[in-house]
Amino acid sequence: MNSEPWTIESIRDALGDPALAQRFLGEINRAPADRLLVVFSKWERIATDSRDASERARELAGYDERGEVPPGEWADRTDRVLAEADRIRARGAA
Numbered sequence: 001m002n003s004e005p006w007t008i009e010s011i012r013d014a015l016g017d018p019a020l021a022q023r024f025l026g027e028i029n030r031a032p033a034d035r036l037l038v039v040f041s042k043w044e045r046i047a048t049d050s051r052d053a054s055e056r057a058r059e060l061a062g063y064d065e066r067g068e069v070p071p072g073e074w075a076d077r078t079d080r081v082l083a084e085a086d087r088i089r090a091r092g093a094a
Contacts, residue, residue: 006044014047016054 004010008028015021024043031039063070 006040006047008040011040011043011047014051015043016050 008025012021012024015024024046027039028036028043060070
């Protein structure tokens, strides 16, 4: 994990998706002075979550590349997902 303090630039970079980064820049640039820290904190949290999720995904991909099973208990939700898909199709959705 990075221990450097967040900056506008590092938050923008951590978001990854250009559209999301543009949304952040728009919000931070339009924020009134008394709301600037609130907006910054919101996006700091989003950037932290994005960075952490990316790091976890890379870690899990490493297990897959080595043909290993990732550690931990994994719940098989296949039946639940398939049942939900059936319900959606029954309502006439795509």
